[in-house]
Amino acid sequence: MSISKITGAVVLVMGLSLQSMAFAENTPTYSTTATPISELLDNPKTRVVMDRYFPSLADHPQASMFRGMTLKDIQPFSDGRIQDKQLKAVDHDLAKLK
Incomplete structure (x- = not known):
């Protein structure tokens, strides 16, 4: 295998890793221990x-x-x-939101 093919494979893997990390960072995570009540009430999805x-x-x-x-x-x-138990149930429902 040539150096250019190895380099290309490494770059591809790194790019996919960075893309998945960026997606994970853009996915909101809500919780009863970290998310302010204002954010939970002001967001239509979490308000439900x-x-x-x-x-x-x-x-x-x-x-x-x-x-x-x-x-x-x-x-x-x-x-x-x-x-x-309510907080646990809220966290469970919030975790389902994307």
Whole structure:
């Protein structure tokens, strides 16, 4: 095998690797521990999930105060209204979104 064929193969493999990395970086990943509530409420796709599990969250009187926080961040202040199993279910549904 000639050097030019080996070099071409290496360049091809590197290009495919970079392309898949770029695709992975452009695919949004949402979670209850890392994504701010504002992003989950403002995105139409994630809003559907939020409304399913927490239908009154967007209209909460203190929504402006916690929009920069995550669901996990506000859980301790929810008086038990945000349960671990709900967060797990939300994460499961968010992971399905592209």
